[in-house]
Amino acid sequence: MSRIGVFTCWCGENIARTVDVDEVAKRVAELPGVRCSLNYKYMCADPGQALVREKIASEKLDGVVVASCSPHMHLKTFRKAAQTAGLNPYLVEMANIREQCSWVHHDRAQATAKAFEIIRLAVEKVRNDAALQPIRVPVTRRALVIGGGVAGIQAALDIADAGHEVVMVEREPSIGGKMAGLSETFPTLDCSQCILTPRMVEVGQHPRIKLYSYSEVEKVEGFVGNFKITIRQKARYVDVSKCTGCGECWNVCPLKRNSSEFDYGMGMRPAIYIPFPQAVPARPVIDKSQCAKLIRNGCGLCEKKCKAEAINFKDEDRLVEEAVGAVVVATGYKLYSIAKSQPKTTLAGYGEYGYGKYKDVIDSLQFERLVSASGPTGGVLKRPSDGAIPKSVVFISCVGSRDNAKGLPYCSKICCMYTAKHTMLYKHKVHDGQAHVFYMDIRAGGKGYDEFVRRAIEQDGARYYRGRVSKITQEHGKLIVRGADTLAGIPVTIEADMVVLAAAMRPADGIEELAQKLNIGYDEFGFLMESHPKLRPVETNTAGIFIAGACHSPKDIPEAVAQASAAASKVQVMLAADELTREPEIAAINEQTCAACFTCIRTCPYHAIDRAELRTPRGAFIKNTARVNPGLCMGCGTCVSVCPSKSADLQGFTDQQVYAMVESLA
Amino acid sequence: MENQALGQVPSEHLPVHFPSPIQVANCYQCGKCTAGCPVAMHMDVAPNQVVRLAQLGEWEKALRSRAIWECVGCQTCSTRCPKEVDCAGVMDALREASLARGMAAPERFSVVAFQKIFLENIRRNGRLNELELIGHFKLDVVLHTGRIPFLFKDAGLAPQLGKRKKLHLIPGKARDRGVVNRIFERCASERKP
Amino acid sequence: MNIGYYPGCALHGSSNDYEQSLRACLGALDVQLDEMKDWICCGATAAHSLNHKLSLALPARNLAVAERDGFKQLFAPCPLCSMQLLKAKKAAGDERVRKELSEIVEADLRGESEVLNLIQMFEKIGVARLKSAVKAPPKSITAACYYGCLLTRPPDVVHFDDFEQPTSMETIVAALGAKTVEWNYKTECCGAGMTMSNEDIVLELAHKILSNAAEHGANCLVVACPMCHVNLDMKQAAVERRFGKKLGMVVYYLSDLVGLALGLSAEQLSINRHFVTQA
Structure with a gap:
C-alpha cells in the first residue's frame, strides 16, 4: 500500500493543547507510503468526515489512518465514512493520540514525539491491512428462554409480542418461579399471585410461545443465530x-x-x-x-x-430438539440453607442457629407461604411445630449474606425490604404480636423503599435492633435468640415463638452445569457474568446468549423484570434481520500448514474451532486440520498464541502486522 | 505493629502481636461478638465497642476499660465472627498493653492481680503452686483494697479440699527452673521504654 | 498401649481426682500414661491474657521437650493445656516463628507430635473396644455432655468436632449404655480461670449451665476439663447459695463414667472426692 492518508485530529483543545498537531502532520507526511497528511479541529464532525471522504476520492487512497481518540469512540464512524467513499472499511485504522497520549502527558515536545510514534505504528498496520468482508450468518428467528419465573415470563412475552417464536423451558411442573409463592410484594403490598398469574396464563396461551414445563436443557450446540437446543422432557x-x-x-x-x-x-x-x-x-x-x-x-x-x-x-424422559437464534437465561435463585451438610457446596451452615433442627426457625420463603392466602394454612400464620399462632417473631437479616465466615461476602439486596414487609404482614395478621428484627444496615434504596421500612417501624411497631444474632437455642418451647444491639452496646435476648431467617440469595441449583453447556461465564458464587457491568449488562461473553433476573445477581421483582425486558429487546434486535453481520476480525487457520495437533481446539474458550479434513476435489483424504467456525469465534487470539506451527492468525491483526509495527519503532 | 491505617495511634501502646490494622478494619460492627459473649452484660464497653475503639484509635478508652478484664477468653466471639476478626485476640493484646502502660482498670484489680501472680508463680516454680498462688493473691487483694474479710472468703473450702486430698502442701516443681526463668526473660513485653 | 502424658498443673494440684480417674480408667483399658519428665506450666489464661509471646513459648517448650523425648503422641487431659499445645504446634507451621520459638525455649520445636484431648484418647482406643469392655452399663445416668470453651475453640487451632453442635462426647457416653440429653449450654463458657478473681461471673455462668442441664432432663453433667469441674462441682454449693435453689447436679469427668461402666468403683475413680456426690 502506498497511498495512505493520515488525518490528525485536534479534538478541540484535547489533543492540540499538548500535541503540536502541525508538527505531527508535517513529520507524518514524510513517512514512506503516506500520500497526504492533514490535521483538523474536529475530525469526527461532518466537515472532518467530509475531508476524509474527499481525500479518499481525490488522492485515490488505499489506506486511512485517523489519529484521534480511542477506536472504541470513533472507529465505526470513520470506517463508515471510508465505505461511503468507496474504500474497504477494514483499511481504516485509528491511532489513539488522545487517551494514550495527550490526556496523560504534560510535556508538549515529548507528547508530540510520542504522538508521531503512535501514528507511525498505525501507518505500518494499515500498510499491511487486508480488505476484509463482514461475516454474514443466517439467523433462526426464534428464541429460547430458560426459566419460567417472572424474569423468564417477561422476556418470553416481550419477544413473542414482538412477533418472534419463543421456546420456554421450565424445570418445575409449572412456570411462575419464586414469585408465584410470594404472599404480597413490597413496597405496595399488592398480591403477588394477582399480578403474576395473568402473565403466566398469557404465556400458556400465547400462540408464539412453546412451553416445555418439567423439562431441562440437555445440550446446546451451534452458535449465535443458529443454536440447536436439546431439551429433556422429564x-x-x-x-x-x-x-x-x-x-x-x-x-x-x-x-x-x-x-x-x-x-x-x-x-x-x-x-x-x-x-x-x-x-x-x-x-x-x-x-x-x-x-x-x-x-x-x-x-x-x-x-x-x-x-x-x-x-x-x-x-x-423424552429428548426433543429446537432450533433458536438467541437464548435468554433466567434461571433465578434459591436461598442459602443453614443445614450442616449440603450437596455440592462448601458452605458449612449455621451451627449456632441449630443447623435447621428447630422446626420454628424457618427461612423467608417458608414464611411467605405461611402468610400467603394460597398457602398451606390459608393465610393464617401458624408456626410449623405445633400450629400455634406466634406472638413474638424474630426476623434475622443477613443470614449467609455479608458473612465471610460462611462463604458469602455479598449483600443479597432484597432482604431488608422483604423483612420490613414480613413484619407488616405479621402485624396485620397477629395484632397483639411483636415483630423483632436484627439487622446490620437497612439497605432500602428504591422508589418508596425507605418510606416503606420506616412505616414498618413507625406505624406497625416492628422493633429493630442493630446487631447480629449469635445463637439460637430452645427452652420450654420458646426459641431463645441471643443477639445484640450495637447502638446501645448491649446484648439482647428475646424469647421468640418463631424465627425467620432472611437467608442469602444464591443462584439456582445446576447453574454451573448450565453455564458450561452454554459456554457463558459465572462468578465464584455461581452468578452468571454479564459482558460489561455498565454498558452490556444483559449480554454474556458468548454472542446470542443473554441473561435476566436473579441468575445474574440478587434482584427484586422490578429489577428482574426490567432486565428481562432489556434482554428481550436485545434479542429482538438480533432477530430483526435475516442475517447477522459480524466483524471479520476473527481467527483463520492456514489449513495447508496446520499440523493437526489441535492445541487450539483445547484452548479455545469459545469452542469455536473444529476438526476438519482436507480432501481433493475428488474427495480423497489429504490431511486433518483445525478449522475456525466464524459464527463462534470472538477473535480473542488465544489460538494464535498457542499454535506451534504458526498456522493460526487473526484477521485484521495478523502477526505480520504486529511485527511490522514493532519493527517500525526500532 | 504500626497502625498506619488509623493514623493517630501511638504505636507504643500496641503490643507487637496486635491484630493487624486490616483485621481490625474488617470489623463491620455487626455485634455478633457482643451477642454471644457470656459476660457482655457486665462490661462497661461491649466487645464490639472495644473493637470499635481500636478502629478509631481511641486507645486510652480501650486500655482503661473494665471490659478487657471481664473477658473470660472463651473464644466465642472469634469463632463466630462473620468477618473472621480475632476479637478475643484483640482483648488479649489490649490487656497486655493496658498492663504495660499501667492503665488497667482499678475496679478489676483482682483479675489483674490474679493473672500477674499466676505468672510470677509459674516463673518461680515452673509449675503452678496453688497454695502459694491463693496466699499471694489474697494478700495482694487485701493490701490493695483493705478488705480484710477477703482473706477468709472461701476459707471454709480449705478443710473441704483437705478432706478430699486436694490440697498439696508440698507440690512438685519443675526440674529445670532456670530455663523457665530464661523463657520469661526472653518473652518480656517488647514495648518501648 | 503407652502414651505420652502431659498432666498440667491442675491435675497435679487440686484436680488430682481427675488424674486418679484417668489413670484408673485408662489402666483398665491397658493404656499406660508415660508422664513426660520436664513439663512446665502451659501458661494458661494468665499468659495469653498478659503476654502473647509467653503464651506461645511455654507450651512450645513442652511440645519441644516431648518431641525431644520421643513422644509421638501427647495426651493432655486439660483442654486449656491441649489448646495451648496445639497453638504452639500451629505456630510452628511458620518456619520463622518455629525458629524463634525454638531459640526462646532452648529446644528444637518441630510441631509434629499429635496432641490428644480426653475424648480423642477414647476415640483412639476405639468406641467399639469401649463398648465391648463395658461391664456395668450406667443405665441410671442421663448425662448432659458439657464441652466448655476450649475443647472445640478456637476451631482453627484445635480442629476438633463441630464447634457449634459437638457430639463426640455423646457418642462415647452412649457407647457405655448411658443416656444423653440435647441441651443448650454444651459450649457455653463456665468462667474458667475467673474462679478466684471474679467469682460473680463464675457463679452466674455456672448457674446457667447447671440449670439448663437440669431443665433438659439431665441428672448429671459430664465434663472433660478440670476447670469446668471446679466451677460446676466445687462452686456448686456457692451457686446454690447465691441463687437460692438446690441443684444437686453430680459432675462426672468423662473418665469417671467410662470407669464406672468398666466396673471400677467410685473410690478407685475418686468420684467420692468430688464435692457433689449425689443429687
Whole structure:
C-alpha cells in the first residue's frame, strides 16, 4: 500500500493543547507510503468526515489512518465514512493520540514525539491491512428462554409480542418461579399471585410461545443465530395433550402427605399433584419417588379415575430438539440453607442457629407461604411445630449474606425490604404480636423503599435492633435468640415463638452445569457474568446468549423484570434481520500448514474451532486440520498464541502486522 | 505493629502481636461478638465497642476499660465472627498493653492481680503452686483494697479440699527452673521504654 | 498401649481426682500414661491474657521437650493445656516463628507430635473396644455432655468436632449404655480461670449451665476439663447459695463414667472426692 492518508485530529483543545498537531502532520507526511497528511479541529464532525471522504476520492487512497481518540469512540464512524467513499472499511485504522497520549502527558515536545510514534505504528498496520468482508450468518428467528419465573415470563412475552417464536423451558411442573409463592410484594403490598398469574396464563396461551414445563436443557450446540437446543422432557406420567386438569387424580391419590416443594416443606401434597391451583400448565405430574404404582405396582387409583385416560405409568424422559437464534437465561435463585451438610457446596451452615433442627426457625420463603392466602394454612400464620399462632417473631437479616465466615461476602439486596414487609404482614395478621428484627444496615434504596421500612417501624411497631444474632437455642418451647444491639452496646435476648431467617440469595441449583453447556461465564458464587457491568449488562461473553433476573445477581421483582425486558429487546434486535453481520476480525487457520495437533481446539474458550479434513476435489483424504467456525469465534487470539506451527492468525491483526509495527519503532 | 491505617495511634501502646490494622478494619460492627459473649452484660464497653475503639484509635478508652478484664477468653466471639476478626485476640493484646502502660482498670484489680501472680508463680516454680498462688493473691487483694474479710472468703473450702486430698502442701516443681526463668526473660513485653 | 502424658498443673494440684480417674480408667483399658519428665506450666489464661509471646513459648517448650523425648503422641487431659499445645504446634507451621520459638525455649520445636484431648484418647482406643469392655452399663445416668470453651475453640487451632453442635462426647457416653440429653449450654463458657478473681461471673455462668442441664432432663453433667469441674462441682454449693435453689447436679469427668461402666468403683475413680456426690 502506498497511498495512505493520515488525518490528525485536534479534538478541540484535547489533543492540540499538548500535541503540536502541525508538527505531527508535517513529520507524518514524510513517512514512506503516506500520500497526504492533514490535521483538523474536529475530525469526527461532518466537515472532518467530509475531508476524509474527499481525500479518499481525490488522492485515490488505499489506506486511512485517523489519529484521534480511542477506536472504541470513533472507529465505526470513520470506517463508515471510508465505505461511503468507496474504500474497504477494514483499511481504516485509528491511532489513539488522545487517551494514550495527550490526556496523560504534560510535556508538549515529548507528547508530540510520542504522538508521531503512535501514528507511525498505525501507518505500518494499515500498510499491511487486508480488505476484509463482514461475516454474514443466517439467523433462526426464534428464541429460547430458560426459566419460567417472572424474569423468564417477561422476556418470553416481550419477544413473542414482538412477533418472534419463543421456546420456554421450565424445570418445575409449572412456570411462575419464586414469585408465584410470594404472599404480597413490597413496597405496595399488592398480591403477588394477582399480578403474576395473568402473565403466566398469557404465556400458556400465547400462540408464539412453546412451553416445555418439567423439562431441562440437555445440550446446546451451534452458535449465535443458529443454536440447536436439546431439551429433556422429564417423564410426567401424565399425557398433557389428553389431560383436562380436572383434578380427579390428585383428589383420589391416597398418598397425600408428601412435603410440598412449592410450599418449601410447610405444606403437603399428593403423589400426583399440581404445585398450586393456578399452575401453568394446569396439568399434574406424578412424583415417581412417592407413587405406589411406580414403586411397587400398587394403587393405580388415579389411572382408574381419569376419564381422559391421560395417566401413563410407562412414560419416559423424552429428548426433543429446537432450533433458536438467541437464548435468554433466567434461571433465578434459591436461598442459602443453614443445614450442616449440603450437596455440592462448601458452605458449612449455621451451627449456632441449630443447623435447621428447630422446626420454628424457618427461612423467608417458608414464611411467605405461611402468610400467603394460597398457602398451606390459608393465610393464617401458624408456626410449623405445633400450629400455634406466634406472638413474638424474630426476623434475622443477613443470614449467609455479608458473612465471610460462611462463604458469602455479598449483600443479597432484597432482604431488608422483604423483612420490613414480613413484619407488616405479621402485624396485620397477629395484632397483639411483636415483630423483632436484627439487622446490620437497612439497605432500602428504591422508589418508596425507605418510606416503606420506616412505616414498618413507625406505624406497625416492628422493633429493630442493630446487631447480629449469635445463637439460637430452645427452652420450654420458646426459641431463645441471643443477639445484640450495637447502638446501645448491649446484648439482647428475646424469647421468640418463631424465627425467620432472611437467608442469602444464591443462584439456582445446576447453574454451573448450565453455564458450561452454554459456554457463558459465572462468578465464584455461581452468578452468571454479564459482558460489561455498565454498558452490556444483559449480554454474556458468548454472542446470542443473554441473561435476566436473579441468575445474574440478587434482584427484586422490578429489577428482574426490567432486565428481562432489556434482554428481550436485545434479542429482538438480533432477530430483526435475516442475517447477522459480524466483524471479520476473527481467527483463520492456514489449513495447508496446520499440523493437526489441535492445541487450539483445547484452548479455545469459545469452542469455536473444529476438526476438519482436507480432501481433493475428488474427495480423497489429504490431511486433518483445525478449522475456525466464524459464527463462534470472538477473535480473542488465544489460538494464535498457542499454535506451534504458526498456522493460526487473526484477521485484521495478523502477526505480520504486529511485527511490522514493532519493527517500525526500532 | 504500626497502625498506619488509623493514623493517630501511638504505636507504643500496641503490643507487637496486635491484630493487624486490616483485621481490625474488617470489623463491620455487626455485634455478633457482643451477642454471644457470656459476660457482655457486665462490661462497661461491649466487645464490639472495644473493637470499635481500636478502629478509631481511641486507645486510652480501650486500655482503661473494665471490659478487657471481664473477658473470660472463651473464644466465642472469634469463632463466630462473620468477618473472621480475632476479637478475643484483640482483648488479649489490649490487656497486655493496658498492663504495660499501667492503665488497667482499678475496679478489676483482682483479675489483674490474679493473672500477674499466676505468672510470677509459674516463673518461680515452673509449675503452678496453688497454695502459694491463693496466699499471694489474697494478700495482694487485701493490701490493695483493705478488705480484710477477703482473706477468709472461701476459707471454709480449705478443710473441704483437705478432706478430699486436694490440697498439696508440698507440690512438685519443675526440674529445670532456670530455663523457665530464661523463657520469661526472653518473652518480656517488647514495648518501648 | 503407652502414651505420652502431659498432666498440667491442675491435675497435679487440686484436680488430682481427675488424674486418679484417668489413670484408673485408662489402666483398665491397658493404656499406660508415660508422664513426660520436664513439663512446665502451659501458661494458661494468665499468659495469653498478659503476654502473647509467653503464651506461645511455654507450651512450645513442652511440645519441644516431648518431641525431644520421643513422644509421638501427647495426651493432655486439660483442654486449656491441649489448646495451648496445639497453638504452639500451629505456630510452628511458620518456619520463622518455629525458629524463634525454638531459640526462646532452648529446644528444637518441630510441631509434629499429635496432641490428644480426653475424648480423642477414647476415640483412639476405639468406641467399639469401649463398648465391648463395658461391664456395668450406667443405665441410671442421663448425662448432659458439657464441652466448655476450649475443647472445640478456637476451631482453627484445635480442629476438633463441630464447634457449634459437638457430639463426640455423646457418642462415647452412649457407647457405655448411658443416656444423653440435647441441651443448650454444651459450649457455653463456665468462667474458667475467673474462679478466684471474679467469682460473680463464675457463679452466674455456672448457674446457667447447671440449670439448663437440669431443665433438659439431665441428672448429671459430664465434663472433660478440670476447670469446668471446679466451677460446676466445687462452686456448686456457692451457686446454690447465691441463687437460692438446690441443684444437686453430680459432675462426672468423662473418665469417671467410662470407669464406672468398666466396673471400677467410685473410690478407685475418686468420684467420692468430688464435692457433689449425689443429687
